[in-house]
Amino acid sequence: xxxxxxxxxxxxxxxxxxxxxxxxxxxxxxxxxxxxxxxxxxxxxxxxxxxxxxxxxxxxxxxxxxxxxxxxxxxxxxxxxxxxxxxxxxxxxxxxxxxxxxxxxxxxxxxxxxxxxxxxxxxxxxxxxxxxxxxxxxxxxxxxxxxx
Amino acid sequence: xxxxxxxxxxxxxxxxxxxxxxxxxxxxxxxxxxxxxxxxxxxxxxxxxxxxxxxxxxxxxxxxxxxxxxxxxxxxxxxxxxxxxxxxxxxxxxxxxxxxxxxxxxxxxxxxxxxxxxxxxxxxxxxxxxxxxxxxxxxxxxxxxxxxxxxxxxxxxxxxxxxxxxxxxxxxxxxxxxxxxxxxxxxxxxxxxxxxxxxxxxxxxxxxxxxxxxxxxxxxxxxxxxxxxxxxxxxxxxxxxxxxxxxxxxxxxxxxxxxxxxxxxxxxxxxxxxxxxxxxxxxxxxxxxxxxxxxxxxxxxxxxxxxxxxxxxxxxx
Numbered sequence: 001x002x003x004x005x006x007x008x009x010x011x012x013x014x015x016x017x018x019x020x021x022x023x024x025x026x027x028x029x030x031x032x033x034x035x036x037x038x039x040x041x042x043x044x045x046x047x048x049x050x051x052x053x054x055x056x057x058x059x060x061x062x063x064x065x066x067x068x069x070x071x072x073x074x075x076x077x078x079x080x081x082x083x084x085x086x087x088x089x090x091x092x093x094x095x096x097x098x099x100x101x102x103x104x105x106x107x108x109x110x111x112x113x114x115x116x117x118x119x120x121x122x123x124x125x126x127x128x129x130x131x132x133x134x135x136x137x138x139x140x141x142x143x144x145x146x147x148x
Numbered sequence: 149x150x151x152x153x154x155x156x157x158x159x160x161x162x163x164x165x166x167x168x169x170x171x172x173x174x175x176x177x178x179x180x181x182x183x184x185x186x187x188x189x190x191x192x193x194x195x196x197x198x199x200x201x202x203x204x205x206x207x208x209x210x211x212x213x214x215x216x217x218x219x220x221x222x223x224x225x226x227x228x229x230x231x232x233x234x235x236x237x238x239x240x241x242x243x244x245x246x247x248x249x250x251x252x253x254x255x256x257x258x259x260x261x262x263x264x265x266x267x268x269x270x271x272x273x274x275x276x277x278x279x280x281x282x283x284x285x286x287x288x289x290x291x292x293x294x295x296x297x298x299x300x301x302x303x304x305x306x307x308x309x310x311x312x313x314x315x316x317x318x319x320x321x322x323x324x325x326x327x328x329x330x331x332x333x334x335x336x337x338x339x340x341x342x343x344x345x346x347x348x349x350x351x352x353x354x355x356x357x358x359x360x361x362x363x364x365x366x367x368x369x370x371x372x373x374x375x376x377x378x379x380x381x382x383x384x385x386x387x388x389x390x391x392x393x394x395x396x397x398x399x400x401x402x403x404x405x406x407x408x409x410x411x412x413x414x415x416x417x418x419x420x421x422x423x424x425x426x427x428x429x430x431x432x433x434x435x436x437x438x439x440x441x442x443x444x445x446x447x448x449x450x451x452x453x454x455x456x457x458x459x460x461x462x463x464x465x
Binding site: 006007008009010012013014016017018020021023024027028031032035038049050051052053055056057058059060063064077079080081082083091094095098099101102104105106112123124127128130131134135137138139140141143 | 275
């Protein structure tokens with residue numbers, strides 16, 4: 001491992017910390033770089049920056065419908081992973097960093113499962129797998145709130 | 149200390165200066181007439197910078213200040229504010245997590261069962277929060293903030309709670325640990341009890357974190373410390389680490405609903421991280437108890453504002 005080890009720290013905790021650190025720095029860097037691209041205007045945003053004050057006062061459903069009607073022109077205002085289809089727009093490009101940061105935790109849990117299996121720590125294997133399933137369900141976009 | 153006071157004055161004056169700008173719907177046209185698009189993101193950056201200082205010195209998470217203050221005194225809709233609040237709390241937790249885990253202050257074994265319950269309930273809370281009318285959520289948010297203030301004023305803390313013996317559930321889960329206590333220059337062994345009661349409490353904590361986008365450090369620490377009986381440092385570090393899991397689940401619900409405006413998220417993240425950086429340095433010379441009272445007064449103010457805004461009543465500014 002080559003790093004100073006605090007007494008009592010388990011292998012899986014150290015592995016989790018290592019994955020978390022790499023994911024966090026990569027995510028933050030991605031977020032800042034993509035936001036810089038958005039601010040610079042190098043990639044044209046879907047919603048012009050100077051128009052944003054018209055939209056951030058709206059509730060999210062009104063906002064999505066307005067943005068779709070005025071700029072995106074899709075069949076309907078899309079939710080879930082719809083932003084992946086709009087990565088050629090500067091504002092949605094920034095979502096990559098945000099999604100990356102939100103994906104770090106399930107990757108950490110998935111990463112420590114093999115180590116726990118090797119230790120036959122079955123209760124914590126079950127907890128880790130359940131946690132990955134919960135986070136995957138949240139990320140899947142299946143769970144859509146009813147709206148205001 | 150002067151910087152803390154200056155921060156407080158800034159934060160206190162901002163609402164008064166900006167009070168006329170609040171509102172939704174009918175004020176959309178007024179918002180469009182704002183001087184420039186960068187005005188509110190810049191205000192957001194300034195506010196979160198101050199919040200970062202106060203949060204670090206006052207010992208609270210940024211999320212619990214962010215949502216009531218920004219939703220109360222800025223024109224941004226509560227949907228976007230809650231999502232941004234969650235992302236602010238999430239990034240702070242992601243940044244602190246590796247260090248706490250390596251130092252064995254945050255315990256993965258303690259956090260995992262708690263996180264499983266809290267993150268599932270945070271999803272439910274986020275869905276309910278997005279489905280309810282905004283004024284209802286705003287009013288409930290105000291009530292929750294006032295409840296948090298009461299908790300902050302009443303809750304005791306125990307550096308090394310007495311746990312006579314670990315309960316059966318914590319023995320089965322093998323939740324125990326050891327960490328180096330620098331103030332005593334010795335290793336401290338710890339174990340927990342009342343595990344089932346503590347886990348049940350995280351149902352409510354997770355739900356509220358998701359519903360209001362508050363983060364949940366204000367509740368995590370008292371439960372881990374006073375109910376489970378984990379040492380205070382372990383409770384604080386594990387609480388911070390827990391947020392990285394709980395807030396991830398709720399954040400995905402908000403992301404999938406489209407509640408992200410990068411022009412709100414990034415200035416807030418950078419502001420609160422820079423503020424926290426300064427705050428940690430101020431912590432060496434400031435009196436945390438004094439700053440804690442400032443935070444309590446701010447939360448009282450923001451909680452009152454949220455309730456009156458939710459009920460459509462006039463407020464003092």
